[in-house]
Each structure stands twice: as C-alpha cells, then as structure tokens.
Amino acid sequence: MEKPVIILGAKGIAHPALEIFNSNQVMVYGFLDEDEKLFGQEINTVPILGHTEDEGFLKLIGKKCEAFVAVDDNKYRQFLVKMLHENRKVQPVNAIHGMAYISTDATIGHGNFINAKVTLGAGSKIGSHCILHTGAIVEHGVELADFVQIGAGSVINSGVRIGEGAFVGSGVTVVAGVSIGKNARVGAGSVVISNVKDGETVFGNPAAPIKK
Structure with a gap:
C-alpha cells in the first residue's frame, strides 16, 4: 500500500x-x-x-x-x-496484523480489522467490514457475512455460517456446522451448539435465547 x-x-x-x-x-x-x-x-x-x-x-x-x-x-x-x-x-x-495467520485460500473482502493471532482456516470466507479481535480462530470452511464482529479468543469451528451484522462476544465456542443469523448476538463465554435465529440474543453453556 x-x-x-x-x-x-x-x-x-x-x-x-x-x-x-x-x-x-x-x-x-x-x-x-x-x-x-x-x-x-x-x-x-x-x-x-x-x-x-x-x-x-x-x-x-x-x-x-x-x-x-x-x-x-x-x-x-x-x-x-x-x-x-x-x-x-x-x-x-483492510487492517491485517502481521501476526495473523491467513490460509492461502481464505478469501477476504474490504475494510476488515484482523488483529494479532487471528487464524483464518482453509477455504474460509470473510465478507467486508468485519472485526476479528485478538486470537479469534475461524476454522476451515467458515463463512462470515459483512459487518460481523468476533470477540477475542472465540473459536468458530468448521462449516459455521454467520449472518450479516452478527456479534459474537469474547471467548465463545461455536460448534461445527451451526448457523448464526443476521444481527444475532452471542454473549461472551457462550457455547453455541444449535442454530441462532436472525436478531436473536443467546447466552450460556449451552447457549439459550435471552427472554426480553
């Protein structure tokens, strides 16, 4: 640049x-x-x-x-x-830290913030304007839509799909194959073992919807 x-x-x-x-x-x-x-x-x-x-x-x-x-x-x-x-x-x-690991066939859009020790696995697809905090792990085959935010130390396992504008807090584990909907929110430290609907807020181990 x-x-x-x-x-x-x-x-x-x-x-x-x-x-x-x-x-x-x-x-x-x-x-x-x-x-x-x-x-x-x-x-x-x-x-x-x-x-x-x-x-x-x-x-x-x-x-x-x-x-x-x-x-x-x-x-x-x-x-x-x-x-x-x-x-x-x-x-x-893009702002990509030199200490991030980006797979040779990961794809990345525009305007993303990817901090130190982030891992993007093989075949992962990162949209545009996402924020991936320190140490977040995005495993192979994961797809993040635009404007997704992943907290520090979170682990997004293989094949997960995360919709536009979704927020995943720090220290979250999302098990393989789960889908997280558009504008959904996952509280820090949660373990997500099933799909999260659009706009839904979940928290806990296992993560469950928070009643409004």
Whole structure:
C-alpha cells in the first residue's frame, strides 16, 4: 500500500488499527472522529484532525489517501462505509496484523480489522467490514457475512455460517456446522451448539435465547 491512510474513528479499535498499519510500514495521516472534544489530541503522535464527515479531509480519500473505518458500532460503521462508497467512490482498506495467520485460500473482502493471532482456516470466507479481535480462530470452511464482529479468543469451528451484522462476544465456542443469523448476538463465554435465529440474543453453556 503506497498511499497513507486516514482512519475514521479515534476510539475502540482505532488505536490497535494504527498499530497494525505501523507494523506494516503504512503511514497513517490522521484520525477523524465525531467527538469534537478529541480534536487536536494525538494517538501515538498521530493527530485527530477533525470530524468523520468533514469534506475538507474526506476529499483527500481516493486521491492522496486510503481510508479505514475504525468504528465498533455497526450502524455508524455502515453509515461511514456507505458515505465512502457514495461520496468518494472508494472501498476501505483492510487492517491485517502481521501476526495473523491467513490460509492461502481464505478469501477476504474490504475494510476488515484482523488483529494479532487471528487464524483464518482453509477455504474460509470473510465478507467486508468485519472485526476479528485478538486470537479469534475461524476454522476451515467458515463463512462470515459483512459487518460481523468476533470477540477475542472465540473459536468458530468448521462449516459455521454467520449472518450479516452478527456479534459474537469474547471467548465463545461455536460448534461445527451451526448457523448464526443476521444481527444475532452471542454473549461472551457462550457455547453455541444449535442454530441462532436472525436478531436473536443467546447466552450460556449451552447457549439459550435471552427472554426480553
């Protein structure tokens, strides 16, 4: 990657994203964030320049800079990705840690955050704009749709399908062949042994739906 990167978002995964780009010898031009109180501050000497929707900075993207969306909140993440598509005609770049293991025939979309010690097994398919935290294991033949988040140390066993926008907390085990629906949520430490419906929240060992 020859161009420097502007990181949209200055909280949550923004700091580890900076570390990833630094470790890959990619220059980060600066951060943009919606919180005006952060403007003018720095993260490891890299400035927080202004608002995520500031056209003065956004106009650099696609010409002089690449973009990466470092926002944990899925709705705002989707909004920013759509804005980049429509206004700048660009796809966010991937942030992949040098200590991640990526199988030679894994496929990966755009704008993903893949932290240290993540494992992507043979034939796994990762959509776009996913967040895979430290040490997550995605076994062979797993398919993650767009905007999926996998917590640190979770184990997604072979043949699992996870729908768009789903959230899997830290330390979760999902047994082989299970499907987790769109926008579903799995609580930290859970063991998922059966399918999870769209929009459903499950927790426990074995994971069971939480009554609202």
